Amino acid sequence: DAGVTQSPTHLIKTRGQQVTLRCSPKSGHDTVSWYQQALGQGPQFIFQYYEEEERQRGNFPDRFSGHQFPNYSSELNVNALLLGDSALYLCASSPPRFRSYNEQFFGPGTRLTVL
Amino acid sequence: AQSVTQPDIHITVSEGASLELRCNYSYGATPYLFWYVQSPGQGLQLLLKYFSGDTLVQGIKGFEAEFKRSQSSFNLRKPSVHWSDAAEYFCAVDGDYKLSFGAGTTVTVRA
Numbered sequence: 001d002a003g004v005t006q007s008p009t010h011l012i013k014t015r016g017q018q019v020t021l022r023c024s025p026k027s028g029h030d031t032v033s034w035y036q037q038a039l040g041q042g043p044q045f046i047f048q049y050y051e052e053e054e055r056q057r058g059n060f061p062d063r064f065s066g067h068q069f070p071n072y073s074s075e076l077n078v079n080a081l082l083l084g085d086s087a088l089y090l091c092a093s094s095p096p097r098f099r100s101y102n103e104q105f106f107g108p109g110t111r112l113t114v115l
Numbered sequence: 116a117q118s119v120t121q122p123d124i125h126i127t128v129s130e131g132a133s134l135e136l137r138c139n140y141s142y143g144a145t146p147y148l149f150w151y152v153q154s155p156g157q158g159l160q161l162l163l164k165y166f167s168g169d170t171l172v173q174g175i176k177g178f179e180a181e182f183k184r185s186q187s188s189f190n191l192r193k194p195s196v197h198w199s200d201a202a203e204y205f206c207a208v209d210g211d212y213k214l215s216f217g218a219g220t221t222v223t224v225r226a
Contacts, residue, residue, distance in 0.1 A: 106160075
């Protein structure tokens, strides 16, 4: 059973560019959450997708947007990149609420560097 | 709004010695609490979780944690540390299906 997968592993962009990160949830999971982890800090919640809609959002600007597809995979898009967007972006998936508590399983992350 | 405080930024412990990592949380309702471990360049691995019931929970790799509601704490312990336990440890609280993490504690294990 594959766990949560993310692509790409690493990415280098320049300021002002746009980036798309991808996540495939663990088999049987229908909810995907995205977190940003800056160097030396704990992960910060960006948003969560369920049934192809954004269900919750953290304190991130509109430059951060997402999408969930019918197969439950998800994308994180960041527009107009800033140097401060350099971070490890983590995707987490969780099972349907009726099955169990919403325990989140994390992927290995995508390391984004903005120059 | 929920929040987590991990008072210790860095802890150094000798191999074979015991380890305790502190975590204090703030949350209005009954909290769901977690400890995750992160090795350099890796994602987060769940060590253990508390939902309800017994306040002493057992996790993987020989870790345990104790929930103390009166102190708003959820400290992580391990009786005997192995060199492979060197990593970053994060405490998290779940509020409405989103996790809030502490800043983390870096554990260094010396021979």
